[in-house]
Amino acid sequence: MTLLSWITAFLLIGATAADQQAKLNHFPENFAVAKQGKDSVSLTCLTTTTGPVTWKHNNDEESDFKDNMSQSGHNLIVRDVEAPLLGEYSCWRDGTKLSSTLLLQETEEEEDITDSLLTCRAKSYDCNFSCRWTEGKYRAVRLGIGPDCTNGLPTCHWVSSSGQPDSEGFQFELTHNLSSFGEESTMLEVTAEAIDDDFFFLKKTKKFYLRDIAVVPDSPRIVSMKVVQSQLNVSIEPPSSWSTPHSFFALEHEIEYILRDNGETIISSSSLIPKKISKLRARSRDPLVFSTWSQWTPWENWKNSCQCRKKQTSELSPKCLERCKRKMERRRTEQSQNLLK
Structure with a gap:
């Protein structure tokens, strides 16, 4: 690839990033992650019909990176994945969009980053607790509980972010099935998947005992x-x-x-x-x-x-005593006026 192609690609990224990021107000349904150290990733056109399809990258059929792409039936193989190749890939037939997949790049973070990004607490010892994702650069985040989510199985139940995060990040309400009455032998596994503005993908799992969750009751x-x-x-x-x-x-x-x-x-x-x-x-x-x-x-x-009638004078504070005196004076004045009528 020539230097001019790379420069053109990065300029196009700036033009398409805003449109793609606007769509990332929720976690995408279909996505593929290019792993670190792997040469290629295969994207599948999700259609049950037969016939040829055309692939577009960020809605552009004429990509500057055709040398990195090859089509095999309904599948598109993307090789040597780097930043300019990330984004939305959609398959089309006769002007109709059949499906789309977001191509992401795996990112490496420090081992202990999960503790700083993900904090959990509960209002009680019931089966519900909340977790907050605090890193603002990630535009779409989802959390799941259990080994199925850790291993990326389709049986995982994910809770996804929606809209924009508040000043403290995204908050999630989760449910577990561990007992609150006995000694714990099983750790909770909370897996987080996050996508940032540049289509980099982070996946981390945090393991802890239920007793380690900060329990903060509501006001009594x-x-x-x-x-x-x-x-x-x-x-x-x-x-x-x-x-x-x-x-x-x-x-x-x-x-x-x-x-x-x-x-x-x-x-x-x-x-x-x-x-x-x-x-x-x-x-x-x-x-x-x-x-x-x-x-x-x-x-x-x-x-x-200040219940004047029910209290002895010695029990009243100076402020209440003065208030009671004024009240008694008003009462006497009213009684005197009534007698004169």
Whole structure:
């Protein structure tokens, strides 16, 4: 191939890359991967009809790389695969597109790259967990669980990305069939396949035990607040997404509250807190593995802080005492006005 052909090819890549990348908002159904160190890859026209077919590379029938291609029946053999030869190959008959295949190039990455690209966590010990793919240069990603996915078998159930990633990458919801109640002897295998903007293909498998997944519960529920003498008894329940039975999958809770008198903020692990507070919120975690704390619940106001009739003057804060005095003065004024009528 001449130098001019290579220059022309790279210019054409720039013109076709945007169109191809626009199509990569989901993982392609048909693709072939040119392995490192192999001379050629065979592409198959997926049609059940007979008759001659014509192949196009990136919708161009007149390729500058015909010396790298040879047709055998419905198949196209692509040799010496390099960057200019990557992209979409489609087969046609009488102006009708029969099928298309995306030709990708295998890429080599560091052995431990999966740990930095793929992080997994769960809201409970049930069979569902989520994984996030954090590398932004990959435009289409899919994940699968089990040896079938690791070995690339057609029986693998893949979960594919769709659309554009958010600021933290692609997120996937996965399901496993391991028991949460006993000792683990089987590791989870999560296989990731990813395609970047230049049609390079990455495949990595991450193996870990279920117990190694970071379990972060959803925010708990504050179900009641009751006055018990000089304290407030706060009742907290696990979130609806948490594993059951709760007696086995116990959570510990923390309550953060703000004192009404001086505005001091305090965090307590007890369900009994001072009743002279203005507002409170709660969070939870698994105490057995010291998991990450959940997000705090929204702040809840303690509305019984100034019940003037039910409290002795000594129990009221200066702020509430002043409020009660003004309330009593308004009441006396109204009574006096009623007597004058």
